[in-house]
Amino acid sequence: MKIPSFQGRSDPEAYLEWEKKMEFVFDCYNYSEIKKVKLAVIEFSDYAITWWDQLVxxxxxxxxxxxxxWEEMKVVMRKRFVPSYYYRELYxxxxxxxxxxxxxxxYYKEMEIAMIRANVEEDREATMARFLLGLNREIHDKVEMQHYVEMEDMVHMAIKVEQQLKRGSGIRSGHNSSSTSWKPSHTKPFDKSQMSKPEPKPVTTSHVPQGKTEASTSRNRDIKCFKCQGRGHIASQCPNRQVMVLRDNGEIVTETRIPTPTKCRHWRMLARRNI
Structure with missing residues (x-):
């Protein structure tokens, strides 16, 4: 059987674990006390072997x-590797x-280890109350409704409730993800012919009262054109391209060419004098 080694680290939990392993080994053999000490020292290494040699x-x-x-060796080693405040910290x-x-x-394992290392001796009901008080609220409320005789029964019930809550949350999350991730298998291609064409705007016509139309036509009849001497239009709107010139003796002369603006004004002035 292999003897566990000890390096002498400043970790009280590491020392207490090594001490417990050594006691398990010693329980398997009928060793004498001096032989137990020598077997433990053989597996010292690093700082532990230096410290032990200086102690001797x-x-x-x-x-x-x-x-x-072995008992005397445990007292000396606990004094060195387990600080005095360690037990207060455990409490x-x-x-x-x-x-x-x-x-x-x-959570239960950590509580149990702390109680063992701190040498806590309390009633079973007190331990059950301590365990129940530290559970999360959703587990605590369901476990508290049952009656328990042994501590192990309470622990097993708490584990069962925790598994049920995990399954319930897993079903809800799976349902939500499936509902949000659904997409249609296919989509129709975009058809430009289905686009709505803009409707043509209706042509609005302005309605002019009949009386106003007749008055405007009567006034147009009185207008006299100075180019063709006709009525119903002005010279700029004259459809006749011939130019009529009224001379001083009253004779009217027509020309086919288009006169310049200067001559037109002159002829208009002559025509106005004769009229």
């Missing part, structure tokens, strides 16, 4: 009796221990 030298120098029993940890993000099983 100091005891010889001070003419003290050598350590020759404080037990008072404020809560499940939090841990599982029910991990």
């Amino acid at each position: 030298i100091n005891r010889r120098r001070n003419r003290e009796r050598p350590i020759d029993t 404080k940890k037990l008072q404020g221990l809560r499940q939090g993000s841990r599982s029910v099983e991990d």
Whole structure:
């Protein structure tokens, strides 16, 4: 059987674990006390072997009796590797221990280890109340409704409730993801012919009263054109391209060419004098 090694780290939990393993080994064999000490020292390494060697030298120098029993060796090693405040920290940890993000099983294991290392001896009902108080609210409310005789029954019920809550949350999340991730298998291609064409705007006609139309036509008849001497239009709107010139003797002369603007004004002035 292999003897566990000890490096002498400044970790009280590591030392307590090594000490417990050594006691398990010693329970398997009928070793004498001095042999237990020697077997434990054989597996010392790193700082532990240096510390033990110096301890033996100091005891010889001070003419003290050598350590020759396992119980005496545990006292000396606990004094060195387990600080005095360690047990106070364990008690404080037990008072404020809560499940939090841990599982029910991990939470119970941590509570049990802390109680064992702190040498806590309490009634079974007190331990059950301590465990129930640290559970998460949704698990605590369901576990509290049942009656328990043993601590293990309460732990198993809490684990079962936790598994049911996980299954319920998994079903809800799966249902939500399936409903949101659904998409149609196919979509119709875009058809430009289905686009709505803009309707033509209706042509609005302005309605002019009949009386106004007749008055405007009567006034147009009185208008006289100075180019063709006709009526119903002005010279700029004259359809006749011939130019008629009224001379001083009253004779009217027509020309086919288009006169310049200067001559037109002159002829208009002559025509106005004769009229």
